[in-house]
Amino acid sequence: MSCTRDSGIPDVMETNTRRKARLNLTASLLAVLVALACAPASAKETEKPTPLLQADSMAYDDESGVITATGNVEVAMGHQVVRADKVTYTKATDVVVATGHVALTEANGPILYAEKMELTSDVKQGFIDKVGMLFPDNSRLVALDAQRYEGRYLIADHGVYSSCNLCESDPSKPPLWQMKGARITHDSEKKDVIYRDATLEFSGIPVFYTPYFSHPDSTVKRRQGFLAPSGGMDKTLGTFARTPYYIDIAPNSDLVVTPTFSTTDKAQLDAEWRHRFVYGDMKWDGSFTQADLIDEDGVDKGQTFRGHVFGTTRFDLSNTWRAGTNIALTTDKSYLKRYSIASDDVLVNRAYAERFKGRSYTAVNTYYFEDLRPGDQLAEPVVAPELRYSAFGEPNKTLGGRWSLNSSLLVTSRSRDVALDQQGPSTRRLSVDTGWERQFVSQTGFLTTVSAQARADGYWADNVPDPNVALGSSFSSVTRTRPFAQGNVSLRYPLGRNGDGYQQILEPIAVLSAAPRVAQSTLLPNEDSIDTEFDETNLFSPNRFTGTDKVEGGTRIAYGLRHALISNSGAKLDMVAGQVFRTKQDDSFDETTGLSRRLSDYVGRLDLVPAPWASVSYGFRIDQHDLDFSRQELQAAVGPSLFQPFANFLSVEKYDSSTNVVEQLEEVTFGFNSSFAKYWHIGASHREALDPEPGARDSGINLTYQDECFTTGITAKKDYTNRLDVKAGESILFRFYLKNIGGLSTE
Numbered sequence: 189m190s191c192t193r194d195s196g197i198p199d200v201m202e203t204n205t206r207r208k209a210r211l212n213l214t215a216s217l218l219a220v221l222v223a224l225a226c227a228p229a230s231a232k233e234t235e236k237p238t239p240l241l242q243a244d245s246m247a248y249d250d251e252s253g254v255i256t257a258t259g260n261v262e263v264a265m266g267h268q269v270v271r272a273d274k275v276t277y278t279k280a281t282d283v284v285v286a287t288g289h290v291a292l293t294e295a296n297g298p299i300l301y302a303e304k305m306e307l308t309s310d311v312k313q314g315f316i317d318k319v320g321m322l323f324p325d326n327s328r329l330v331a332l333d334a335q336r337y338e339g340r341y342l343i344a345d346h347g348v349y350s351s352c353n354l355c356e357s358d359p360s361k362p363p364l365w366q367m368k369g370a371r372i373t374h375d376s377e378k379k380d381v382i383y384r385d386a387t388l389e390f391s392g393i394p395v396f397y398t399p400y401f402s403h404p405d406s407t408v409k410r411r412q413g414f415l416a417p418s419g420g421m422d423k424t425l426g427t428f429a430r431t432p433y434y435i436d437i438a439p440n441s442d443l444v445v446t447p448t449f450s451t452t453d454k455a456q457l458d459a460e461w462r463h464r465f466v467y468g469d470m471k472w473d474g475s476f477t478q479a480d481l482i483d484e485d486g487v488d489k490g491q492t493f494r495g496h497v498f499g500t501t502r503f504d505l506s507n508t509w510r511a512g513t514n515i516a517l518t519t520d521k522s523y524l525k526r527y528s529i530a531s532d533d534v535l536v537n538r539a540y541a542e543r544f545k546g547r548s549y550t551a552v553n554t555y556y557f558e559d560l561r562p563g564d565q566l567a568e569p570v571v572a573p574e575l576r577y578s579a580f581g582e583p584n585k586t587l588g589g590r591w592s593l594n595s596s597l598l599v600t601s602r603s604r605d606v607a608l609d610q611q612g613p614s615t616r617r618l619s620v621d622t623g624w625e626r627q628f629v630s631q632t633g634f635l636t637t638v639s640a641q642a643r644a645d646g647y648w649a650d651n652v653p654d655p656n657v658a659l660g661s662s663f664s665s666v667t668r669t670r671p672f673a674q675g676n677v678s679l680r681y682p683l684g685r686n687g688d689g690y691q692q693i694l695e696p697i698a699v700l701s702a703a704p705r706v707a708q709s710t711l712l713p714n715e716d717s718i719d720t721e722f723d724e725t726n727l728f729s730p731n732r733f734t735g736t737d738k739v740e741g742g743t744r745i746a747y748g749l750r751h752a753l754i755s756n757s758g759a760k761l762d763m764v765a766g767q768v769f770r771t772k773q774d775d776s777f778d779e780t781t782g783l784s785r786r787l788s789d790y791v792g793r794l795d796l797v798p799a800p801w802a803s804v805s806y807g808f809r810i811d812q813h814d815l816d817f818s819r820q821e822l823q824a825a826v827g828p829s830l831f832q833p834f835a836n837f838l839s840v841e842k843y844d845s846s847t848n849v850v851e852q853l854e855e856v857t858f859g860f861n862s863s864f865a866k867y868w869h870i871g872a873s874h875r876e877a878l879d880p881e882p883g884a885r886d887s888g889i890n891l892t893y894q895d896e897c898f899t900t901g902i903t904a905k906k907d908y909t910n911r912l913d914v915k916a917g918e919s920i921l922f923r924f925y926l927k928n929i930g931g932l933s934t935e
Contacts (some may be wrong), residue, residue, distance in 0.1 A: 240264040243275070253279040261286070267295040268311050282309050297376060297407065298323045300342070312339030319344060321374060325406040327351035327897075327928055329372060329381070340377050347372035349381060351406070351927040352897035362392035364898055365926060367401070379408045406928050412436045415444070416925070418933040423917025424526055426451035440464040448527070453479040456527065468503030468512075475527070481520060482913040484562045494519045496529060511541040521560045522912035533561050534568070548579040562912060566612050569600035569715065589626025589638075595619065596736065600715060602651070611663070613652040613713040619645045619736050637678040645670040645736070649713045664711050672739050674703035676730045689757070695750040697766070699728045705772065706741030714738060722782045723807060723819070724793045727766045732783065744770040748792075759799060765792030767812065780818070780841040780850055787812045802826045825861075833860040854878035855885070867895045884908045892923075899925040 244259025254276055257263075261275045263284075273288025285306050292300040292311070299322045307314030314336045321329040321342060328351075331344030349372060352363035369383035380402055388396040404411050412435050419429035428450035435443040441463040448456040458475035476495030482488050496519070502512035516535035524530045535558040543550040552575055557568035574596065581591040601614040625639040646669045654662040682695040716735025726732045727748055731740045748766020768788035775784065782789030793807040802825070809819040818841050825834040835858040842851045859873030872889040876882075885908055892901035903921040910916045925931030 255279075265311055269293045270305070270307075270311070272305075277309065283307070284309055284311075294376075298374075298405070307336065310339070311336075313337060316342075323406045325351065325928070326353070327406050329374060331372065340375060342374040342376070344369075344372045344374075346370060349383075350897070351929075352895070362389065364895065365390050367929065369401075374405065379405050381405050403929050410434070410436050410442065416930050416933060420919060420921055422919040423915040424913070425453060453477050465503070467505075468501065470499065470501040472497070472499040474498070475529070480913075481522075484521060484912050492519075494523045496524060498530075505541075508545045509541065509543050513540070514538040517558060518560070521562065522914050524560070525911055525914045534559050547581070548577070551576040564607065564610055567602045567606050567610050569602050569612065569614075571598065571600050574598050586624060587626065589624055592623040592625070594621040594623075598715070598736075604651070611651060611653070613649045613666075613715075615647065615649040615713045615715055617645065617647050617649075617713075617715075617736070619643070633681060633683075635680040635682065637676075639676045639678075639730075641672075641674045641676075641730075643672045643674075643739070645672070647712060652711050652713050654711060666711050666713065668712065670706075670712075670739075672703065672706065672741070674701060674730060674741075676701045678728070690753060690755045692754075693750070693752040696747075697728060697750060698745060698747045699730070700743075700745045701730050701740075702743045703739075703741045705774075706739055706776065712737070720777060720781050720783075722777075722789065722791060723809065724764050724766070724791050727764070727768070727791055738776060740774070740776065742770055742772055742774050744768055758797070760795070760797050762795040763792065765790065767791070782809050782811070782818055785812070789818055801828045801832065827860075829861075829863040831860060831862045831864070834858065852879055867893050869894075897927040899923060899931075 240263070241257060242260070242262040243257035244261075246255070246257045248255050257275045258273065261270075261272050263270045263275060270284070270286055270290070270292050272286035272290040275284060275286045277284050283306060285304070286302075287304045290300075290302045290305045292302075292305065300316070301320040301322065302316045303318040305314060305316050316334045316336060317332070319331050319334040319342070327349070329342075329344065329347055329349045331347035334342055334344040334347070336342055346368075348366050348368050350363045350366040352365060354363060355361045366389050367383060368387045368389060370385035371383075373382040374380070375382065381404070383401040384399070386398050386401040387394050413433070415432040415434050417429060417431045419427070421427050425448075428448055430446055430448045432444050432446040435445065437443055441461075443462075444460045446458040446460075448458065450456070454477075456475060456477035456479075458473070460471070460473040462471045463469065474495065474497040476493065478491055479494055480488065480490060481492040481494060497515060497517045499513065499515040502510060504510045515537055516530075516532070517537065518524055518535065524532070537556040537558070539554045541552045552573055553571065554573050555569075555571035559565045559568050575598075576596045577593070578595075579593045583590045596617075596619045598615065598617040598619075602612045604611060621641065621643040623639060623641045625637065628634075628636040628638070630636070648667050650665040651663045652666050654664065676699060678697075678699045680695055680697050682693065684691065684693045686692075714737045717733040717738035720733055722732060728746050733740055746766060746768045748764060750764045751762075753761040767790050768783065770786045770788075773784070773786050777783040782791070789812050790810040791808070793805070796804045804824045804826075805822070806824075807819070807821040808817060810816070811818050817839065820837065820839040822835070822837040824836075825832055827833055835856065837854075837856045839852065839854040842853050855875060855877045857873060857875040859871065861869070861871040863869050869892045870890065872887075874887040875885040877885055886906065887908075888903065888905040890901065890903045893899065894901075901923040903923075904918070905921070906918045907916050921933075923931070923933050925933070
């Protein structure tokens with residue numbers, strides 16, 4: 189592993205790259221060659237394709253009936269081509285002998301190299317000296333001698349197979365790994381490589397023996413059979429093993445069935461089915477087991493049916509319409525994490541139809557959500573349907589600008605068969621939004637964008653909880669319309685200059701938004717504007733609410749500065765910072781957003797890359813009143829690839845609406861990555877919570893070796909958090925994979 193690898197092959201496999209010259213035969217000589225080489229002796233021989241010959245020179249011996257071609261010889265027989273320094277054909281024995289840099293190629297197959305080939309004229313039978321078989325992916329089979337049988341089999345005695353490149357500085361060294369066999373057979377029809385008395389060697393040292401072994405050659409893309417097994421140990425399942433089996437149903441369909449055996453749950457079965465249609469595709473994955481279940485209250489439910497179903501479908505109905513589904517269901521909150529299937533907190537199920545045409549977009553959606561978070565949560569809504577239509581006019585056509593239209597219809601319902609404090613509204617909402625936008629560029633470089641918006645929302649909802657009282661103690665019905673209009677003027681003045689080895693950009697930005705103040709009704713349902721995050725990404729946005737149910741009104745101005753410094757060597761400094769000023773305070777935003785007062789918090793981000801081996805990204809929000817940090821986000825990595833430590837820090841305020849308490853959540857993740865040698869990598873990380881419940885969360889270390897033919901590694905993890913019936917604890921995972929052969933994995 190200390191040498192560099194050459195993608196070439198040994199001398200016995202070297203291809204002839206010398207110039208080919210077409211032989212200009214006289215009409216009489218060509219007639220003799222064709223008569224000798226192709227004269228039919230039986231009905232079967234008449235089916236042979238006529239050979240095409242190229243050579244530098246050719247001779248024919250009348251007495252012996254031997255044709256000799258020398259110098260860049262090329263003989264094409266149908267889909268097979270033989271190239272050599274010299275080729276002789278003996279009519280009496282019907283034998284072709286090719287010597288010197290011999291290569292036999294077939295369409296879409298491996299190439300045979302040899303010093304000498306003695307073959308029948310149909311190239312189906314023969315003997316080969318110093319043979320090498322080169323596959324399209326650069327893997328190879330080498331032997332001192334071999335037989336070609338029925339045009340299908342290559343039978344090599346004392347052969348060697350490997351997909352590793354040879355050591356460039358010393359090609360005589362054995363490759364990283366190789367499979368030796370007392371006899372190795374390649375079946376060109378079944379695409380199999382079959383070994384008798386096989387020994388696996390690493391760097392020339394035997395490590396494994398088996399009397400029989402076979403694997404597909406590298407031209408096989410898919411085949412029914414067992415895939416690489418996996419297994420391991422953890423605190424939840426105990427000792428476990430997975431043995432996937434692949435079923436090739438059809439060229440457009442396949443199935444993988446994977447049983448998992450464990451000391452805790454005994455057995456679990458998973459199946460993944462994929463199918464492709466002419467105008468669509470689908471993928472389904474499901475599993476089940478009969479195992480003990482401990483619910484989130486700590487109650488042991490005993491042996492229970494547990495499982496999941498995931499599925500995606502998509503069909504192109506026409507040139508403009510497509511439809512599909514995304515299905516994600518599970519029997520309980522901990523099953524997916526228990527078997528490492530998924531880590532989602534909420535599963536989203538969707539059925540949809542979409543239309544794309546010109547500058548318009550139409551969508552019909554239905555949604556169903558499954559909440560997997562522990563504890564009692566607000567009942568998730570069933571959305572049926574959600575309709576959307578958007579269209580945009582051609583630029584510079586409407587009063588010098590472009591018009592836009594966005595409309596939506598939303599219908600949601602929630603179950604009433606839950607506790608009162610988990611009930612939520614059932615909503616019908618219609619929204620229509622029209623807009624116009626135009627851009628002006630002055631001679632002095634000012635970039636001005638003028639836009640206007642007119643919008644109307646209509647609500648008919650019931651079971652809407654009153655946020656001013658205890659959750660679940662008061663519900664109301666709501667029928668209401670909400671007109672809204674807004675105008676925006678964005679002014680930018682980008683300034684740039686070229687210095688000695690660098691470019692600098694400075695851009696002051698101001699966005700003025702004018703709209704009537706919106707009285708956010710305490711009884712208006714809110715389905716899609718619950719979480720609002722104020723940072724540099726939406727500093728200059730006219731509406732900082734994420735959805736439709738809330739709108740940002742009032743007159744305000746957002747102002748800030750962007751600055752970039754880029755050197756010719758690739759180093760760069762990029763930053764943005766700003767603030768929002770309101771003419772009147774807006775109580776639509778809660779305290780943790782930083783937008784509730786007339787002067788908002790300061791937000792910004794700094795990205796610094798002083799060299800290819802260092803990078804720092806720091807985002808912040810600073811309380812404008814006391815200059816305390818309300819949010820901080822830091823990612824930093826410094827060092828060359830030999831050793832690069834990193835650290836990530838997150839500090840953010842979280843508002844609990846049920847208790848009206850603001851908590852500061854803080855955590856830090858640190859570790860390192862190191863590519864300490866060619867093909868070798870090691871990485872480690874640790875995540876620690878700082879507030880409000882200090883303590884370790886998870887740790888891990890990973891060591892990997894990966895080159896063109898071999899991958900191995902070990903990963904050690906420790907999880908410090910119990911999740912329902914998923915236990916905290918340590919786990920160790922291994923990976924071992926030989927290209928084209930297979931391997932083992934505990935992941």
